[in-house]
Amino acid sequence: MDLLTFLTWFSGLAFIFFGINSFYSKFIVLEFARYGLSKYRKLTGYFQLIGAIGLLLGLYLNPVLLIIASLGLSLLMLAGFAVRIKINDNFIKSFPSLTFAVLNLWIALKAFSIYF
Structure with a gap:
């Protein structure tokens, strides 16, 4: 497994974890309240999940998706x-x-250098 693949999987799995926690974790609810951004907690979770799925699908199906997802997460x-x-x-x-x-910026730049 090369470094790009490993780091993409690491980031993708981390953001799946973070995204799911955005909906269910009391700690995350309290953190977003502390930030003064409670109304954006679920939206952030959706962005994290979409980005994670984009990373993992993009790694194997479409490098443009990988680059867009990694830039979005960055x-x-x-x-x-x-x-x-x-x-x-x-x-x-x-x-x-x-x-x-x-x-995630590194993932985007590395994928761009490999595929384009």
Whole structure:
């Protein structure tokens, strides 16, 4: 298994987990309330699930889908990082969103370099 495949699966499975938790986790409900973004919790969960499915399908069926999904997730996580900074969360709490933003940007750039 090459690095692109491994990281795509890692990100895809992580976002399936995050997406499902957006609907059922009391912790996530409280976190979105803390961010002042409660009304966007379910929408964020849908975006995470759609992005995850796009990553996994795109890896095997269509590189354009892989690139679009990974760029979308990267932007979503960049927005999450910005929210964390705005509400003055420390770097430890903010780091995962930044890490997933960079990871998905790398996936998009690597897929683009391989397929185009």
